[in-house]
Amino acid sequence: MRARIHRGTKEIGGSCIELEAQGARILLDLGLPLDGNPDDTALHPQVEGLQGGSELLALVLSHGHLDHWGLAHLAGPDLPVALGAATHRILKAAQPFLPRPYVPQQAIEFSSGTRLTFGPFTVTPHLVDHSAYDAYALEVEADGKRLFYSGDFRAHGRKGALFERLVGNPPRNIDVLLMEGSTLGRLQADRQFPTETDIEGKLLDIFQRTDGMALVAASAQNIDRMVSLYRACKRSGRTLVIDLYAAEILRATGNSNIPQSDWPNIAVYVPHYQRVRIKQDERFGLLEPHQSNRIFPEDLKAMAGKAVFLFRSAMLGDLDRADCLDGAVAVWSQWDGYLQQDKGSKVAETFAARGIPLEHAHTSGHASIGDLKRLADAIAPKILVPIHTFEPDRFPDYFGPRVTRKEDGAWWEIAA
Template sequence: MNARQNKITIYRGSHQIGGCATEISTGKHRIIIDFGANLPDNDNEDVMTDEELTETVFGGRPCDGVLFTHYHGDHIGLYKKVPQNVPLYIGSTAKKILEILTEKIDSIPNMAEEGLPRIKNMECYSPGHKMIFGDIGITPFFVDHSALDAYMFLLEVGGKKILFTGDFREHGIVGRNDRLERMVQKYIGEVDILISEGTMLSRTKETNKNPIQTEDDLGNRARELFQENKESVILVSSTNLDSIMKFYHAVPWGMDFVCDAYQAKLMLAAMADKGNYHEYRREFIHGKPRRLYIIGDMEGLGAEQNCCRADFSILKNKGFTMLVRENKQVFKAIMEKYMTDPLVIYSKWIGYLKGKHANAKIGDFIGSHRMEILHTSGHAYVETIEKLIRLTNPKTIIPMHTECADAFGEIAEFAPYRDRITVLQDKEEYSF
């Protein structure tokens, strides 16, 4: 094999967060890792549009497969644009969650193209099991992230080892007890090339000011807030299941847990697969599951799933906690009709509250209600990335999924590795 034919190309994501698409190619085969939509507030005119990206990545060229690291839209959002003859791969629980999410999206009136058939046809990879695409080997490894069932990939190409981190962290449930370190030492070892996310590199001040550093911190503080407040609503991403399960377990007995059927299905899917993830067995279910009180249409849920319809004439007297989404008016109506002075627990990125990334719908939803921010990032802190570099000892480090690629080497923790850092531009080929 001619080594110069082996190439890494970050088509999009070399200098931005999200909207990622990366190619690993040889002279005979190629795979794509992630094919994500740009984040909604991305206004960078120098970045390819989704249509341009699709034409550039595929454009009639054969492709052995697209492998998704996890189910977040900025990594999987363009799956419908992948040619039908190109197989798609994802983790098994991630696929179940995507099916629930996509069924919801497909039900929106005037949806141009249904996504569920393509999701159902996705193939599932298994953690630790190598897949072979011609002369490219790729092994997925389960990692800690705000999306359940997320993976980093170890690629073996032309005698070289490449670790593609995807989105990862070690301060969630899965990251406890030095799991990342143990996994890397046992299964990965040193690599030739490390392609690492760097989302939090532009958010270090925000991170340092946040008293909630881990999911355990979040759960502990949530327990205190629920004891202090009879009524609370939680504004959290519906697929951020680590945090959701922390909130779920923090609610004291005697206070009821309310959500809609869509959210309940996501939680139940995670609970059903808890046995697949050793780290989640205790966190996802303590004994018998708490009953979920469902708003509106039950959508087939019932006693078998330990779900029942929410009766707010009863719940308002007992007090309750409710998972909400800012784009669904029924939650606001319930707050106005059945709650006196609810505490809004905000569990999303703080950047959506103010500044250039501010989300007006979130601001309108919170309004003048009391609010406490209770959120921890789904991405690796600087010290976690440094630990991974130290453990894998790569000859080359390629940053991506970051707004700080050019400043990567200026970060104090990365100073010892400065001469190993290679910053790529979108569409630039890196031969190895």
């Protein structure tokens, strides 16, 4: 078996790995670089057969973040795309709301432990803890060689038990571990990130000392965070107000333990721009599953002091018209780096212009250095190849002589 990393040996985002055995090939992820334009052909990995008619057998997606699937549309309609069943449902649920949605035409759904066969390749996904719901590490075997691709993972989320299970019963006889290192250079080796339970506690504190509405800027697809928000709302006697997009994403998880639009302490508000889109596309059926707890613009002001509003900038006009922002606080509950980008900085400016203080409550979707070391030690690969990192040079400091750096685009043989 041979491998080449098209992107990721010295950057976070745009992950794409190509494997070859017996003349056949598969891809693991086909991501968009951070801040990348999907129409920029210079960012498109040079993979023969994406449009079909060659030895490329499949694309396997580790999880539902753009930096891992954002260029998957380059794959032709006939190429099988394997992905988690819940990831597939979430992509379909998001489709009516996004300007550039993606749903594979030849989808192969899997769950943890499912063995997938593509020619000489056997791929086994392992469910992991990550800020993306339904995220997997991928174990690949071909020609008697074994590769383990960590994907993106952590140990401090609400599914941290999955990490403990993996290090307690790791895959054996791994020749190559492709391991993410997102936190290298961003976290000291002896430090741990806050847990998702810690974030719940911080949100609770903010909600309890806020007189008005709490506007929380968070991703509806960060299901762990949605659980934290709901739990903090319930503990503080507040109602979590979600939009139709978030309601559909939560429904798509298919998990009865995940908050849903008809639960107590949840309300569904359909902002103006979504109402317009539904009318234009005649997608009125999207509303039907979420009618029981639906609220309307005239309800917002009366409930403001007992509401937490899952916020996006497109909703600001609704809130201004409802005159419901007296005593409000804003909470940035996603990566702080977005605030340095144009879109994030404009959101911060809109809050400041209205005299709304901005607080922070977030934790990383990626493993601390200590947990990276635990995984590497448990798997004990013959070689460890850095991926999904801006700091590949730091890997030997933490993982020793088994680290072998590779370059983007270069083929290399996986030795027995």
